[in-house]
Amino acid sequence: MSAVLGLMGKKKEDSKGVWHRVCLNTIVRKKVNLDSERLRILPMGSKVFVVEQQERRVRIEQPIAGWCSLRSSNGDTILTPLDDSDGQSNKNQTAPNAGEIRNAQSKAKTKQDDYQKKENELQKERAKLTEGAKDLQEITNEIDITRKKLLAAREERKNIENLKSKVDSKSSSLDLLKSQQGENNTTLDKLETELETLTKRLQEADSKVSDIDDQLAKANEARRKAAAEYERFSLLASAAEEETIQITKQMKDIFFETSNTSKSKLKNADVVMLKDGIGLVVVRWFGVIDDTEMVGVEFSDGIGNCDGEYNGKIYFTVKEKFGKFYPYEKVKKKILAEDLLKKLHNAVVLQTAEKNKVE
Helix, strand or coil: CHHHHHHHCCCCCCCCEEEEEECCCEEEECCCCCCCCEEEEECCCCEEEEEEEECCEEEEEECCCEEEECECCCCCECEEECCCCCCCECCCCCCCCHHHHHHHHHHHHHHHHHHHHHHHHHHHHHHHHHHCHHHHHHHHHHHHHHHHHHHHHHHHHHHHHHHHHHCCCCHHHHHHHHHHHHHHHHHHHHHHHHHHHHHHHHHHHHHHHHHHHHHHHHHHHHHHHHHHHHHHHHHHHHHHHHHHHHHHHHHHHHHCCCCCCCCCCCCCCCEEEECCCCEEEEEEEEEEECCEEEEEEECCCCCCCECCEECCEECCCCCCCCEEEEEHHHEEEEECHHHHHHHHHHHHHHHHHHHHCCC
8 A cells, every 4th residue: 555655655756846735626727818628626725836927927837737826806815835845846846735824823812912912012012111101291391480480590690691791880789799690500510400400201101102112013014924924824724625525525435445355255355344333354364153153353453352362262362452353234335356456446546547637
């Protein structure tokens, strides 16, 4: 079976291109024009090998040579790349399985949630700054009041200087004016220092708000990219699930199709299917025990209850707990080797032709 699966998974080495997954049923046409000859309809879940792109139309080489659309006219995604980590792939690249896709989808969802959480935290921090706008307004009002006081002090100093020029002859008045001038200069210096401090606080608050806005914009962009990545992996997961369903159906058709061969006497090494969902087993002995037709079988795992011995007598030999005896009525059908080989051969031929067909 491993040799068969190896043959089924083999790819031809060829030119550079990118494997894509079909997310919506699409038509393959002979030429790039939408009105050219229709060659085939590719179902959702299948894979194509893209080697050329012209706007939203792409040329594929696998599973058939022709042209199809990367996206629909209204923007719906038809083909999505299986792996675009470096922008280049070849036909030997192995597509991610369903488990890898689900893991990648989960990681993308986690990344999206992390960015959403960060964005929410930044929104809360900005809200706090917005709530603090009242303090900024109070600072601004205080700056205006300080400026008015400063202008008044400057005006008072000017008046004092005018008075000083008028009372040069009166020393007592001159001393008083000098004292007033000194007090005014002290007040003026204090107000100028206070104005400088308040202006610096306002600039720091504006800078912090600007930084938060930048972080918020980056968080929005990161969340948008994470959401797009999650959507891409969701499309891949849906297509992979569809492919798994098709493969499961093919395997059921191979192994569980009702046999046309009626029950017959069994012999050693025959493969039979037992009832009650027990599955496929290998016949190791067939005969009569205590007036009852019995069949001794071997399991592929140790789920039996004996090693071929029944009531103290050895009828066949297998590993401990790999054998068991059943009444003949438990046999649902006999699997003929030629039927099994024929079905496996047909499945391999169809699968190989589907993957390697070139027009």
